[in-house]
Amino acid sequence: MSRVVLEEKVLSENERVAARLRAALAETGTLSLNFIGSPGAGKTAFLERTLEMLPAHTRAAVLTGDIQTENDAIRLQRYGYPVRQITTAGACHLDARMVEKHLGDWLRNSLELLLIENVGNLVCPTSYDLGEDAKVVVLSVAEGEDKPLKYPGIFRKAELMLLNKVDLLPHVPFKPELAIENARKIHPEIEVIETSCTTGAGLDRWLTWLAARAERKKASAKPLAEFSPAS
Numbered sequence: 001m002s003r004v005v006l007e008e009k010v011l012s013e014n015e016r017v018a019a020r021l022r023a024a025l026a027e028t029g030t031l032s033l034n035f036i037g038s039p040g041a042g043k044t045a046f047l048e049r050t051l052e053m054l055p056a057h058t059r060a061a062v063l064t065g066d067i068q069t070e071n072d073a074i075r076l077q078r079y080g081y082p083v084r085q086i087t088t089a090g091a092c093h094l095d096a097r098m099v100e101k102h103l104g105d106w107l108r109n110s111l112e113l114l115l116i117e118n119v120g121n122l123v124c125p126t127s128y129d130l131g132e133d134a135k136v137v138v139l140s141v142a143e144g145e146d147k148p149l150k151y152p153g154i155f156r157k158a159e160l161m162l163l164n165k166v167d168l169l170p171h172v173p174f175k176p177e178l179a180i181e182n183a184r185k186i187h188p189e190i191e192v193i194e195t196s197c198t199t200g201a202g203l204d205r206w207l208t209w210l211a212a213r214a215e216r217k218k219a220s221a222k223p224l225a226e227f228s229p230a231s
């Protein structure tokens, strides 16, 4: 079998599992977000700050993907929410089956929010639907303003770009307005929030975005029990 045919087969199998996941998440009204960014962009730090600031009693859970180590899960477990590490043993992205397998019984417990940290990479995770409501791309100011132009796939698919580490702006030659302009050349509607996990800048805007999205998802929940068979 040629490589292209094999890739198409793997992707279509992934689409099938992702559709099943999306249906399950729709039924429970769970908002699911897939965080994608380069190694070290600050995905785990951002999720740590998010867990720290979530309103009390939020039913949230985190899946974090890495090629090796449980380091990120250990960091994230400090905040009192269920966290599971997915180690891909070489794969440069998560796929829908890995997510489904690690969800366990979380969805049965009226989960409101599922946060998924993908493997650090701006390329491979882009092609794999995880059944999420939105992809969130994390770009840090240490990476260069041209990244949206060089890696357009993820900027095209992400609904939100977190421009992270803005506390470092005095120390790096990075123009946030140029990075945003480049992202919007690829995806004119992409929303942008400038954040710092160190100072907490932008996190209030992020929590407002998150609350609005979670509320919308909850309101659209369609438990199967609500449907009565057509008579």
Ligand SMILES: Nc1nc2c(ncn2[C@@H]2O[C@H](COP(=O)(O)OP(=O)(O)OP(=O)(O)O)[C@@H](O)[C@H]2O)c(=O)[nH]1
Pocket (backbone or CB within 6 Å): 037, 038, 039, 040, 041, 042, 043, 044, 045, 046, 066, 072, 119, 120, 121, 164, 165, 166, 167, 168, 195, 196, 197, 198, 199
């Ligand atoms: N100055 C500054 N440092 C940050 C910020 N966010 C994250 N960092 C630091 O950047 C480094 C990498 O952060 P991580 O959260 O591990 O990055 P990651 O994207 O999860 O990395 P991988 O999981 O390996 O892909 C750590 O030393 C963080 O403390 C920020 O907003 N400002």
Ligand SMILES: [Mg+2]
Pocket (backbone or CB within 6 Å): 043, 044, 045, 072, 117
């Ligand atoms: Mg991480």
